[in-house]
Amino acid sequence: MTDDISLVALSGLGPERATEIRSLIRDVPGYPHEPIVFRDITPLLADGAALADVVEAFARLCEGDGGHQVDVVAGMEARGFLLGAPLATRLGVGFLPLRKAGKLPPPVERVDYELEYGTAAIELRTGTLRPGARVLLVDDVLATGGTAVAAAELVERCGGEVVSLAFLMELGGLGGRERLAGRTVETLLRVDGAGES
Numbered sequence: 001m002t003d004d005i006s007l008v009a010l011s012g013l014g015p016e017r018a019t020e021i022r023s024l025i026r027d028v029p030g031y032p033h034e035p036i037v038f039r040d041i042t043p044l045l046a047d048g049a050a051l052a053d054v055v056e057a058f059a060r061l062c063e064g065d066g067g068h069q070v071d072v073v074a075g076m077e078a079r080g081f082l083l084g085a086p087l088a089t090r091l092g093v094g095f096l097p098l099r100k101a102g103k104l105p106p107p108v109e110r111v112d113y114e115l116e117y118g119t120a121a122i123e124l125r126t127g128t129l130r131p132g133a134r135v136l137l138v139d140d141v142l143a144t145g146g147t148a149v150a151a152a153e154l155v156e157r158c159g160g161e162v163v164s165l166a167f168l169m170e171l172g173g174l175g176g177r178e179r180l181a182g183r184t185v186e187t188l189l190r191v192d193g194a195g196e197s
């Protein structure tokens with residue numbers, strides 16, 4: 001699959017800018033081990049104009065007729081924090097950190113999920129989410145979808161409504177989109193993730 005950089009939101013920037021933004025995500029083959037190609041967003045984060053453009057592209061999903069009306073942005077630890085918090089500021093709403101297990105003082109709600117080898121868990125402080133709040137979930141990468149499915153379940157268990165899940169980059173072929181079937185999923189870029197996991 002050729003990189004698809006003309007998806008919904010980034011297309012508003014035009015193809016040249018979308019290509020520049022894609023080039024700021026570094027592909028690192030073999031990291032952390034074969035056959036994974038690690039998608040490193042640190043060059044993008046270090047480029048102020050690119051970071052602003054990505055945040056703006058996410059914000060456009062929430063504006064205008066038909067845009068997602070959200071009360072709060074939630075981000076998955078850790079990279080979801082880096083995109084979600086500036087987006088929340090841009091939208092004028094609050095930000096909820098969905099943390100990996102053991103980082104928050106009690107009481108917390110917890111959802112366990114499967115990784116390729118073993119399990120992981122994410123937690124949200126009980127009572128931080130207003131019942132019925134409309135939540136936009138944000139992360140950098142959608143791969144197998146395990147993290148995103150757990151995050152959505154956690155928000156719902158805490159009484160929120162997951163309006164949409166938005167990702168900077170979708171790794172196609174790893175089943176993430178399929179695991180989120182029935183939910184609204186927005187991705188700004190798509191690359192072939194076949195062979196990775």
Ligand SMILES: O=P(O)(O)OC[C@H]1O[C@H](OP(=O)(O)OP(=O)(O)O)[C@H](O)[C@@H]1O
Nearest residue numbers: 076077078079141142143144145146147
């Ligand atoms: O769709 P999945 O297969 O669940 O993978 C996607 C998740 O993996 C990465 O996070 P990671 O767990 O590596 O944590 P980090 O952000 O702390 O590096 C990424 O930021 C997503 O949260």
Ligand SMILES: Nc1ncnc2[nH]cnc12
Nearest residue numbers: 037038039141143196197
């Ligand atoms: N290939 C990848 N690069 C960066 N983050 C990831 N999370 C899951 N798979 C990933």
